[in-house]
Amino acid sequence: MNKLIKRLWKIILGFSMLAIILVFGILYILKINGITEFTSDKPKYVPLVSKDDIRTPEFEKGLELFLNDCKKCHVTKGQLHNYLDGIADKVGVNYLKLYITKQDSLTENKDNYALAIKDDWGNQANSHNFKYSETELNLLMEYLK
Numbered sequence: 366m367n368k369l370i371k372r373l374w375k376i377i378l379g380f381s382m383l384a385i386i387l388v389f390g391i392l393y394i395l396k397i398n399g400i401t402e403f404t405s406d407k408p409k410y411v412p413l414v415s416k417d418d419i420r421t422p423e424f425e426k427g428l429e430l431f432l433n434d435c436k437k438c439h440v441t442k443g444q445l446h447n448y449l450d451g452i453a454d455k456v457g458v459n460y461l462k463l464y465i466t467k468q469d470s471l472t473e474n475k476d477n478y479a480l481a482i483k484d485d486w487g488n489q490a491n492s493h494n495f496k497y498s499e500t501e502l503n504l505l506m507e508y509l510k
């Protein structure tokens with residue numbers, strides 16, 4: 366009986382060792398391949414509207430446009446990981462309008478900034494060629510600013 370328990374114990378120990386080696390092996394393979402999606406640090410939560418925003422009627426309309434057209438990819442304007450954090454200050458309102466409505470023209474004409482952002486995001490097929498009127502663009506700017 367004692368022998369049986371000893372043997373069982375050895376088998377369990379063996380399997381646990383194997384499992385540990387396997388887990389570390391997989392983690393090592395993911396790491397050398399640059400796959401880092403499984404980190405424990407969560408992206409910081411950023412609300413759609415921050416308490417610093419002044420909620421004018423134009424801002425609200427801009428927010429509505431953003432919710433309809435942008436939110437499925439860009440979670441909020443303040444989110445660092447989707448590049449919209451402080452975007453209006455960073456590139457300027459005029460360039461931002463151009464980017465949202467004519468990204469294809471920018472990249473076709475080898476605009477350095479548009480090409481660099483495309484590259485940063487792994488050259489995805491999407492593009493920003495939104496057909497907005499000048500009024501709608503201005504409303505969107507009120508939200509993005």
Ligand code: HEC
Nearest residue numbers: 434435438448449452464465482483486489491492493495
């Ligand atoms: C289908 C997904 C998708 C939608 C919808 C979308 N975007 Fe984007 N956006 C991206 C991706 C991906 C990038 C990175 C560059 C690229 O691949 O085009 C990007 C980049 C940007 C940039 C450049 C950021 C920088 O650092 O310069 C701006 C500005 C932007 N988007 C604004 C908007 C606005 C405003 C809307 C809504 C009118 C919108 N996007 C809708 C996916 C999207």
